[in-house]
Amino acid sequence: MTLLIYKPEILIVDDSEQIGESLGAIVKNLGYPFRFFTEPLDAISYFQIEQNPIVFLDIHLPGKSGLELLPLFKKINPKTQVIMITGERDINSVMFCLSNRASDFILKPFSIDTIEKTIERVLENYNILKDRENYQEALERDIRFTSRIQRQIIFPSRLDNEYYIDFFPINSVSGNFYHIISINPNKTLIIFGNVEGVGVTSGFIALFTIMIVKDIIKEDITPEQILFHVNNELYYKLNVHTLTMACYLIDKREKNITYSIGGTPDPILFSSNHSTPIYLKASKVNILGIMPNTQFENSFFNYTKDDILFIYNEGFFNSTKVELSTRFQTLVSEIQTEVQNSQTLDFLVNKLENFIEFIQSKYLQQKDIALILKLLN
Numbered sequence: 001m002t003l004l005i006y007k008p009e010i011l012i013v014d015d016s017e018q019i020g021e022s023l024g025a026i027v028k029n030l031g032y033p034f035r036f037f038t039e040p041l042d043a044i045s046y047f048q049i050e051q052n053p054i055v056f057l058d059i060h061l062p063g064k065s066g067l068e069l070l071p072l073f074k075k076i077n078p079k080t081q082v083i084m085i086t087g088e089r090d091i092n093s094v095m096f097c098l099s100n101r102a103s104d105f106i107l108k109p110f111s112i113d114t115i116e117k118t119i120e121r122v123l124e125n126y127n128i129l130k131d132r133e134n135y136q137e138a139l140e141r142d143i144r145f146t147s148r149i150q151r152q153i154i155f156p157s158r159l160d161n162e163y164y165i166d167f168f169p170i171n172s173v174s175g176n177f178y179h180i181i182s183i184n185p186n187k188t189l190i191i192f193g194n195v196e197g198v199g200v201t202s203g204f205i206a207l208f209t210i211m212i213v214k215d216i217i218k219e220d221i222t223p224e225q226i227l228f229h230v231n232n233e234l235y236y237k238l239n240v241h242t243l244t245m246a247c248y249l250i251d252k253r254e255k256n257i258t259y260s261i262g263g264t265p266d267p268i269l270f271s272s273n274h275s276t277p278i279y280l281k282a283s284k285v286n287i288l289g290i291m292p293n294t295q296f297e298n299s300f301f302n303y304t305k306d307d308i309l310f311i312y313n314e315g316f317f318n319s320t321k322v323e324l325s326t327r328f329q330t331l332v333s334e335i336q337t338e339v340q341n342s343q344t345l346d347f348l349v350n351k352l353e354n355f356i357e358f359i360q361s362k363y364l365q366q367k368d369i370a371l372i373l374k375l376l377n
Contacts, residue, residue: 009033009050010119013043013069014058014085019108023056023085026115040064044072051077053126054119056106059086059097070100079129081122085110146200147172154206155370162377164349167370168315168356174368175202175241176313179210183221186253191226192264192311192372193245196289205241209234223247223260224296227288231262231296234289243288246311252377255303260296263287265317268310268332269303270339277336307376308339308348315369324364331355345375 010032014020020036027034035052037043040061047055055073059066066084073082081103097105103122106114147169151157154177158165167176175195182188191213195202209230216229226247234243244263251258259267261282269278284297303309310332317325335348352371359365 007032008053008123009035011043011047011050011052011055012036013040013055013061013066014038015061016058019058019085023110023115026110026112027119029112030116030119032119040069044069044076047073047080048076051080053080053130054122055080055082057082057084059084059088067096067100070097070102074101079126079133081126083118083122142200143172146203149207150174150203154203154210159349161345162375164345164352164373165371167368168360168365169198169368170315170365171198171368173200173203174198175206175243176368176370177206177210178370178372179213181214181217183217183249186251187221188250188252189217189221189223189226190248190250190311190372190374191245192248192313192370193243193262194264194313194368194370196242198368202241205234205238205243208238209243209245221249222298223249223258224298227260227262227296228294231286231288231294232292235292238289242290244313245288248309248311250309250374250376255305255376257301257303257309257376258298259301260298261285262296265312265314267312269301270308270310270336271304272306272340272342273304275336275340277332303376305377306342308335308345309372309374309376310335311372311374313368313370315365315367316371318367319359319364320366321364323362324359327355327359327364345373348373 010027012020012023012034015038017038020038024034024036035046037046040063057066057069070082073080083104083106084097084102085106085108087108103125104118106118150173155167165178175197178192180188180190193209195205212230212233213226216226227245230245246261246264247259249258259280263285266279266281269280280301282297282299286294286296317328331351334351338348356369
């Protein structure tokens with residue numbers, strides 16, 4: 001069976017019929033189809049449709065010179081390999097062509113061997129650029145797909161009578177994630193975390209972490225043990241990424257929160273019974289995925305009905321500009337005041353969204369922002 005190898009059409013632009021036909025004959029003999037133009041504008045019109053991978057372009061043309069056409073060809077298709085044809089060794093023309101990304105020069109008169117080797121070389125360059133473009137397109141497609149998965153599964157937005165949950169990525173895909181699990185009518189487990197780095201891999205590790213937690217809680221719902229087992233799973237099975245994560249077990253009947261923190265910022269409790277916000281600190285804080293068998297500790301806090309738990313990541317204050325951390329502290333104080341005034345969750349959501357809009361408009365956001373606002377009942 002004869003294997004057919006595709007050879008692309010080559011465009012030839014030269015005002016000399018003799019040179020154009022001679023070059024066309026060589027190209028055809030090498031197995032490549034070709035189109036030949038003596039008029040520069042006709043060549044450009046044809047190229048806009050066909051976008052040939054290889055163009056032989058004479059430097060000296062009537063009307064528009066090859067030096068003028070070269071940037072036009074490269075603008076239409078930057079991958080196209082433009083080979084300049086000239087009978088002169090003009091260093092200024094050479095420098096201009098190089099600065100406008102000409103692929104090669106052919107001096108008149110040219111030989112069959114020279115044309116063949118030039119075509120082989122520039123076609124290889126073209127194919128490398130084409131493969132790179134295809135790879136980039138596939139990568140961007142994967143990122144868009146993963147971003148949709150993240151919005152639907154890993155970090156879906158939520159706003160209802162009990163929760164306001166959202167995240168604002170600085171890139172299409174991040175390693176932020178959360179998951180809420182109803183253990184029974186009285187107990188709810190919240191996990192909240194962030195995988196080191198950004199991109200598709202971090203997004204899928206976040207999904208993997210959620211799957212791990214679902215398996216762990218079949219045996220144990222203690223926050224410290226959940227972090228312990230997640231840490232070992234990451235260390236022994238992946239060992240390529242670290243993870244910050246916190247786990248909160250809310251008991252409606254006992255009105256308390258059992259929590260364990262693995263590197264995330266201290267959550268904040270807003271209560272009408274307190275004049276200042278309460279930072280729920282942990283006695284021991286370790287990042288996950290660094291060392292095996294890392295120990296975590298549970299902390300406890302009693303709450304009253306209609307208190308609000310604010311879980312957030314470092315994106316709220318991670319900036320080289322003091323303005324961001326100062327603005328965050330102002331936000332926390334404002335939320336505390338509104339909680340004491342018995343404002344609704346919707347009102348607090350508006351405060352948070354205004355804050356995020358502000359830092360984005362001032363270009364203060366340097367990391368993904370993720371948050372959970374939970375009304376405790």
